[in-house]
Amino acid sequence: MEKEERFCLDETLKHINRVRHYLADVIGKLFERGTWHDKSKLEDPEFRGFVEYTPKLRDTTYGSDEYKKYLEEMKTFLDHHYENNDHHPEYYPCGMMDMSLVSLIEMLADWKSASERHEDGDIRKSIEKNQSRFGYSDEVKCILMNTVSEMGW
Numbered sequence: 001m002e003k004e005e006r007f008c009l010d011e012t013l014k015h016i017n018r019v020r021h022y023l024a025d026v027i028g029k030l031f032e033r034g035t036w037h038d039k040s041k042l043e044d045p046e047f048r049g050f051v052e053y054t055p056k057l058r059d060t061t062y063g064s065d066e067y068k069k070y071l072e073e074m075k076t077f078l079d080h081h082y083e084n085n086d087h088h089p090e091y092y093p094c095g096m097m098d099m100s101l102v103s104l105i106e107m108l109a110d111w112k113s114a115s116e117r118h119e120d121g122d123i124r125k126s127i128e129k130n131q132s133r134f135g136y137s138d139e140v141k142c143i144l145m146n147t148v149s150e151m152g153w
Helices: 003-036 046-058 065-073 075-083 101-115 123-134 138-151
Strands: none
Touching (some): 003 101, 046 065, 123 138
């Protein structure tokens, strides 16, 4: 192998290993987030509130008037939840614009899981409805939809 070829090969392998390293950092951060996800729901004031409203929400359509009414009734403990969980746009002063990709991935996984609680739940419909709720751009919506497709959700 020529000197230039060896140099190119070494540099390429070094690059590949560094990318693996950085992806492992992201995986580690996501794993940590999964470990602590929604832990505040296991304590009051959230726990008692979710005990009452989880069955009610299950029987509603996401984004419906009935669903929105329940959210308003849940405001006190939902505010506590949003203040303690940075995978929610409501956590940030500027909503999703302040979120990192890592928190967005957790948010998307949260939305997918939440959609499974409703008989008529659909992550793609949630992304559509949440665009007006959270004011994100068509580009962000497209990235979320592409991620859902890539994940096979």
